Amino acid sequence: MEPGLLKSADWPALIDVYFFLGGIAGGAFVIATIANLLDGERYRDVVRIGYYIAFLAVTPGPILLTVDLGVPTRFLHMLMVSKPSLAIGMDAVTVGPFHLKPFSPMNAGAWALLGFSLFAFLAALDVFLEHRGGRSMRTLRVVVGVIGGFFAFFLAAYPGVLLGATARPLFVGAHWLGALFLAVGASTGGAAIALVLSVLGGQRGDALARLMRFTAFALIVQLAALALFVLTVSTTGSAGIARALAQLIAGSYGVPFWLGAVVIGIVVPLALQFAGVVRKTAPAITALMSLLILVGGFAVKYVIIAAGQAT
Amino acid sequence: MARTLAMFTDVSLCIGCRACQVACKQWNQLAPEEPEWTGTYQNHHHFTDKSYRLVRFFEETDDKGQIKQWHMMSDVCKHCAQAGCLEACPTGAIYRTEYGTVNINQDICNGCRYCVSACPFGVVAFNHDTGTATKCTFCNDRIHNGLGPACAKACPTQSIKFGFRDDLAVVAKKRIDELKTLGYKDAQLYGEDSSGDLGGLNAFFLLLGKPSVYGLPEKPKLPQRNVVVDSLLSIGSALVVALGGLVAFRGRGGQGGA
Amino acid sequence: MSLSRRDFLRYGMAAASSAAASGTIDLSPVEAAATSLRIKEAKAFPGVCPYCAVGCAQLIYVKDGKIVDIEGDPDAPHTEGALCPKGSSTYQLSLNERRITRCLYRAPGATTWDEKPLDWMMAEIAQRVKKTRDATFVEKVRVGARDVTVNRCEGIAWLGSSVLDNEENYLIAKLSRGLGLVNLENSARLCHSATVPALGATFGRGAMTTNLIDVQHADVIMPTSNWAECHPVSYKWVMKAKERGAKIIHVDPRFTRTSATADIWVPIRSGTNIVFFGGLIRYAIESKKYFHDYVVAYTNASLLLDPQFKTPTDLDGLFSGFNPAIRSYDQSTWKFELDADGYPKKDPTLRDTNCVFQRLRQHYSRYTPEMVERVCGIPKELFLKVADIYCSASGPDKTATASYALQLNQSTNGVQQIRALCMLQLILGNVGRPGGGVVALRGHSNVQGATDFGTLYHMLPGYPAEPLQGPHPTLTDYLEKTTPKGGYWVNNPKFVVSLLKAWWGPAATKENDYAYDYLPKREKADAYSHQHFTIGMLQKKVKGFICMGQNPAVDSPNAKMVRQGLRNLEWMVVVDLFETETASAWKEPGIDPTSSQVEVFYIPGAPAAEKDGSITNTMRMAQWHVKAVEPPGEARSDAAFIVDLGNRVKALYAASKAKKDRPVLDLVWDYQPQGPKREPTMELVLKECNGYATEDITDKDGASLYKKAEPLKTFGHLRDDGSTACGNWIYGGIYPEEGKNLALRREKAKAGDYLAHGWGFVWPANRRIIYNRASADPSGKPWSEKKKLIWWDAEQKKWVGNDVPDFPGTMAPDAPRAKDGPFKGVSGTDAFIMNPHGLGQFFASIVDGPFPEHYEPFESPTHNLLSKVQNNPVAKVYNVGDLNKLGTPDRYPYILTTYRLTEHHAAGMSRHVPWLSELFYGHFAEIGPEMAKELGIQNGDMVTVETPRAKIRVRALVTERIKPFMINDKKVYQVGIPWHWGYQGVMKSARGDITNDLVASLGDPTTFIQESKALLCNVRKEA
């Protein structure tokens, strides 16, 4: 193929891992928050595991980013520099050494990561203290959950928006990546909690089943977003974009895309869900289904990022 | 802000000599690299962290397969008035100078490479030695001391012109008119017009054919224009997911969810 | 030379931004953090690009004794501050890890270099020179009935160089002739040697007639060379003309970067240029588009020829007088009919069938458009279109200019191909006029100067011939035979005697014919050229070799054979910046180093930026460059090497009483070496070249003209009585006063003086466009307002205008022929004052004929369609047996041509420079898609290219820019191969096989330049 004008940023797989974990963290956090809001007592395990997972999944984020960037202070540059320049972009806000660039998803994402990390920590601390017999501060938990929930959504979705705001042919005409990534965050967040719960066992009532139902729902959103992504890209028209899309769905990324992202990640779990097997033979099947969702969630992000960079 | 400076590269005067490419290396003391086979005279497919100017070669044949034109285009960072790289940069390392040029502050750049993907023209390159992104600086040191860019100065045929943007725009339009009367009917300016998505390019071009002949996007887009829509769609899907969650976890019995 | 702020403003802006260019707009830093400029506190030295003959002026910025930046000098009128990629990378010629900075010695048979001290090296080299000189010296020979002192040493060859400065070449010429060397050359031989006799015979001087800046005034420009790629910065003037609406016609077998800028590309089969130009001359005559009044007034078209003279139209390919036994012409019928005064008879109506014009017409009557199509492969319609456009740019208010370089030179018809172009320009009245001329685009930075200064086997500095033992046994014979009866060359004795005085000073006296005997005498004309002596090395006749600034291992035809010759030497001295293939021929890959006994002395030299001296560019402009930094390590200037060697050899002979050693011992050789590296004072050399009084000189009234040792103001003041000394008369006036070096002048063009007479020094006498008398009509008025240059001012009684008149300044247009004096034979309308009749010469005696006639290249895909004579019947074919087999089209069906690329330079000057080496992927051959398809070759495949001499491996670059030709109704493919590669180089892309291994040992009969533009080859895809 003729090399086009653009070249790859050569982002390493670390970034995919970060995006994947960020999605799980965000998804898990939101699920935990919703469950907590509706019935903290009944869904106690979901809430606890959800907040733990959120915290555990987000913690490597800054580390992964720092490893990628090389020097720890470099990660800080996302948020602050000692001598900021004045003209750094549309609607950029600079306060002292800090800057916020609403049109730079990476910058906004860094803030979200920071914010979310704080709330994920607080939430995890709270459930931890409660578990250790401490008293739960209900209102505080709700506040942390709701505000953190916004950050959580942001964290799950921003990588998609980030990709969408590049000039890569596959992304430049796409609008659904943020939505897609958010849905993947939700499904993988749900799957992660379900996986832990099914492995730990002993959950009460129908919490796991409800969680799986939610996860299946997220998968449907995910499927829709993915379809809309492919659809919008394919209608954008330009030759370069068509080539990029062909690479994704028919070219060297075709197999991981169809097999990994679609079949393993979405179709099989949904089939399992709708066939009702989950309820009967849980928890092994639940664990399997969760695993498939996680694999598929990673695959969809990985394959989109890779194809986007390669074309 | 001072008057905007610009470079105007007139491919109709270019002799593909690559003086600009080398003069840039000399001035900026950029290291050499082994070339890649491109099947033409061009030495690299893309801009690299060590080549801020890149002369591209395109052979155009007529319907009988006879050589019609050998296009040479000295490509460079466009210093877009609305710059994808600058908007993308999370650290604020990429900034706009008072002359309207776009520059990367190497002390701030954290090497995230987002700008590499965000430039609609594939300009920014990542330097693995310094771990930072690099590109044409518009000879920032020179222009701040009253000197023009090294590439423009070296250019034997003044194919690269340097000056204030409004002056150059006049020159460029005049040149288009001349070329039209000389029979170059496809001659057109690329990036001079500021109504486009990028608000005009401060390094703009005169092309002898359609932008696609030179591998350039016909209508380059500012990638960040996607942010708003993408975010709204994300919020939309967040609401749907949240709603789904509320439904799934609400109520006593086995109801809810999908 | 420190830069002021004003300078900065001036330096950057394009003319586009007029307000900015005038410096009225404040660009002062707004941002407090404005970056600092590394050249701000640096000192700027005037430099000159050391690569090509455009001679781009540079500024070399130096801080703390180190070069920090080299860029174009924005004041330079001919370049406006631009530099091509080579000029832009000059920095890396000085600051380069591959620079050799210590002396290296390779003992006979050794497998490695040894470092040795400079002093030891110089002492050894001096001894080798003495030893070989003594062993091979011939003092006297018997010629006919007499003993002739020939004082010649054939055992040593010296390559001076067209990358060395004028002064350095002068020193080489002086020392080597003093030693008796006859094998003296520089790369100008392989480059533009045919230019000198061709332009010389047509116009009077063997140099470009015009000035690059003036090209902008042309109405049509026809590059027949690859102008844009090989002389990129000068191409700005072509583009300026084009912007104005001038038409560009590019003639080249390949579609190059020049073609890309052209309105019309004329693909021509290599080696058929005479047919193309002849066709144009015929067209100009038959369509009456020639400039009649000009032709009648300023050319020899109207002179009557001896009716015995026959052209190839009469004799099927031969001129009258051919002697097949000795493959040469008896020229006795090649002459004019003379009147009672001994001047040729004339028919101003041009109707006499014996006038030059009618014979020319008859000669080119065969060169029809159909013939052009069949021989050159240029479709007839295309040819007619081009002919119409080109020939229409003629007459009082139009001019056309044409460039050429190697495609005309490097041929067994080299001189004649160039002559044909010159004649085309002459018949269209394009010479001496603005926007006209013959743009002879020279090669290396100083190929013009190295030629002017005579590091060439056949001549002395300033163009007097290097004497031959037969015709020139004494000074009297020599002067008689080499001085014409009319035209400015009647002053030859002044030039020669002053040269002898410059060389041998007090030892050159009237009594000893100014030491004429000291000059080596050549045995014959057919000897000592570059090709002759490289074969001499192979045959071990040449034993010692000094090679400065040239790389014959890569640049020479039949290069594989030449490298064997280098290995056969007893000793070799290489002065260069890098380890060239020549220096390392003994360890060429694939060769057992112990098999060669050559003793090699490598002396590190210094490029232009590190020394003082002048370089003469293609438009005859000498520019002085100032030493900006010390050369690194033991490196020093070439001048230092030459002067040091001279002193050491003199010292070795000091005790000698032998007569044969007098030329060395008496050589005036005091250049006041200075400093730790004993660098000679280059102004002293320049002054000697300029000329000075050897005693007090007074005019006829006894008034003092010059004090002893005072520099002469002009070559007009030279004398033939020993009272003046002058190393190179054509440079007279370059150093008119003590301390005043006009080559160092850097005044930008002033309004009204577009030719910028205040920049550098242009020989002769700072004339920018020579033969400019022809810019005015015979009555002295400009032919037209639009094309005026100089004109006769009847009131002031002198020639005035925009250039220094190339004419006696006060000679009126109606002045009769001067009977005597420096302008003997010149009349008021004789625009070509250097020629014996003051006329541009269509008819001129060259060994292969008075008119250019087409012969096929020795390797050609076809028989000669114009006559039964296939090849130039008097061309040189070197006899080296199997090493010089010629190919035939059955086995070698493809035409091969060799050429350059913008980004590379010659035989290796770019391959050690990383910024240039990275611009191409590696060695390649350009092949057209049709041929590639036939051979199953894909773009990027490795192929083998083969001739009977050698095979090389290169990568195929398949491109639509290469097209097959229809030759004599048969399709023939042409392949193009750049020849820059060799086995040394800074990175992978810089190393590759040597193209010149493919080239045969053939020579033009006048100058022995090789045939490297038209060959045959075979191509195979590598398995």
Ligand SMILES: Nc1nc2c(c(=O)[nH]1)N[C@H]1C(S)=C(S)[C@@H](COP(=O)(O)OP(=O)(O)OC[C@H]3O[C@@H](n4cnc5c(=O)[nH]c(N)nc54)[C@H](O)[C@@H]3O)O[C@H]1N2
């Ligand atoms: N970039 C660069 N510039 C240089 C040099 C360099 O090495 N590199 N070297 C310098 C030197 S030493 C010299 S002498 C000059 C040489 O300057 P040029 O003579 O212009 O250079 P070449 O590339 O040798 O040959 C020019 C062209 O002749 C074409 N050609 C071959 N046969 C014919 C023919 O029969 N007729 C016509 N019309 N064209 C033909 C070839 O395709 C080629 O494009 O350049 C000088 N400038």
Ligand SMILES: Nc1nc2c(c(=O)[nH]1)N[C@H]1C(S)=C(S)[C@@H](COP(=O)(O)OP(=O)(O)OC[C@H]3O[C@@H](n4cnc5c(=O)[nH]c(N)nc54)[C@H](O)[C@@H]3O)O[C@H]1N2
């Ligand atoms: N097939 C083919 N062969 C050709 C030609 C062709 O067109 N086709 N062209 C021919 C022509 S035109 C030419 S001019 C020759 C050119 O061939 P060469 O003259 O051999 O070319 P260069 O490699 O430039 O050699 C110049 C050398 O001088 C060194 N040098 C530079 N500056 C200095 C200095 O100041 N001092 C010293 N001591 N050394 C210095 C450089 O390092 C370099 O090694 O090749 C000829 N050969």
Ligand code: SF4
């Ligand atoms: S061309 Fe690319 S790198 Fe240059 S300013 Fe525009 S977006 Fe940035």
Ligand code: SF4
């Ligand atoms: S690599 Fe540097 S310049 Fe580019 S976006 Fe990241 S921080 Fe900004």
Ligand code: SF4
């Ligand atoms: S403006 Fe300066 S940095 Fe940019 S390409 Fe030109 S020389 Fe290089």
Ligand code: SF4
């Ligand atoms: S220096 Fe000028 S002419 Fe040469 S490649 Fe660059 S833009 Fe074209």
Ligand code: SF4
């Ligand atoms: S190589 Fe020739 S054209 Fe290029 S900068 Fe040097 S002198 Fe000028």
Ligand SMILES: [Mo]
């Ligand atoms: Mo040359």
